[in-house]
Amino acid sequence: MTEVRPSTAARAPTVSVIIPTRNRAALLARSIDSVLAQTFRDFELIVVNDASTDQTRELLAGIADPRLRVIHREQNRGAAAARNAGIGIARGEFLAFQDDDDYWLAQKLEKQVAALRAAGPEVGWCVGGYIVLEGSSAFYAGGERYFRNMDYSKGLGETAPDWSLVATPNWLLRRSVLERSGLFDERMRSWDDWELGLRLDQVTRRVHVDLPLFVQHRGGGMMRAELARASDMRFIMDKHGATWARHRKVQAAHWYIVGRAESLYTPAPAGRAELWRSVRLDPTRAMAWAALGLSYLGADFTRRLTERVRRYKQAW
């Protein structure tokens, strides 16, 4: 059963903002506030409560803004399905997505709506920069240079590793492009955004805003995220593997992602076969050789080493 709190506004808004959320009541308020505080005010905010068991329902009931619409779902079916449910009731000309643990900077919608309007109807997708806060470091991701090099057909291994075009909080879409690309694939657990990006890239063009549009906090919860990504990558290689049939390096990079995560977080010999596959496809990939060697030394040792390297890198 799904229960929808209807909008009290009569006219269709310019933008529909969709937030899927599950058991993040402590963070959700900040995420919602950063949407409601936008300088561009003509939007509806659709929060899809994916069967939370914490205070999410009470929190949402306490927000009086008439632009808020809520979908409560009885069964947890994942972020991709929650986003699709939001898209299902969206009325805006544009769609924006927000995550429950990020927050937008105040002009995110204003800048992206202006960019898409200026770009004309054949451009259906706007992306931009954002700020990553990780431990005591801060950096600007998704700037102009990164955008120029971004090419979905190159696969993940060859592109910059910060996923800035991939993360949905970075997007503003014309709702109409989804009629050609299709919706989020609900079988994905983590990379549903990248997978849809692959299809969007085939049906529309992108425009870029070189300004920080939102803030992402990283850290913690690496294991679950990486395992989910490994599983999604297997799925993507099944569904889209043909895209890179002649790019052995891309295939190698993708199998490395699967193999590294699984060898790091699950008991041996998980992941080892994928790492062997990766080095056979591309023997020049030193990191894959290293991961393969480490997979014989045990996951505990590797995790400690990885953590040390991370800290060393951050110190610089």
Next chain:
Amino acid sequence: MSAIPAASPQVSVILPTYNRAHLLPRAVASVLGQSFRDFELIVVDDGSKDGTAELMRGYDDPRIVFLPPERNLGDAGARMRGIARARGEWLAFQDSDDEWLPDRLRLQMDYAAALGPDFALIGGTLLRYVGGPIERIVWPLAEPAAGRGEVDRRRFVAGFCAYLQSLIVRRAVYEELGGFDTRLKARSDFEFCLRLSQRYRIAAVSEAVALSYETPEGISLRADYRFADIDHVLAKHGASLAQDPRAHAHYYYQHARAAFELGRDGVGRASSLKALRLDPRRPYHWALALAGAFGGKAAWRLIRANQRLKNKGRHAA
């Protein structure tokens, strides 16, 4: 907008503005969107002629106090006009071209409450985006790994981290110290914190609290203002700075840099030599003094190369 709640808010946010109607909505939105809600936002219109008053009338948040233009007082004067109206126990400062991050007041107020009355000022990390990499301006903590704590006074005096947008300060202490010294052109905030640190303890959080979009022509990056301000601080606080030769040397080094940037080679040479004499252990004190001996052009080239190197380092991060 006119209704004033009966009880005093915990924080008074002071936002002076002059002809920035195009940027003001961002600055205001990031204050109103704070997760800590017990504040008043005092917007001081310093004589804008671009529709600022109409824009501000469009807000219906009862926490906004709008002070319409009287006469142009300048940035510091307008800020003091706002402070005169403040009722909060704490003061916080917003600039019309900056953006606060949503948890900043909660982070700093929670920490202030935990520390108690010995601490008069709580800093936080300021992010600066000038197109490209993000610069982090941090308050030097006595124990950096802790993430928050008391500020190391010596490194604080030597640095210039005290940007108004990044701190909250007790209003009673602000008044006791007589407020800002308006003779400073760009960094009256730093000079104020320097005075405050002589009587009170300062703490800071390492979390980012605000994002500054200062353009390269921005007021605190202008070499002429920087030169005038350091000159003034050296004259006013020279005796106190002399107690710490290394901090004192750092001021002369900055003084020399600004002087070379302005083409005032004689002053630049004199100050670079003072910096070297006070703290000969710093290689860049030697480098600047040596380059200065070859002429202002050489020193200027060295400064530019140093800036480029710093930017490159930030790109790589």
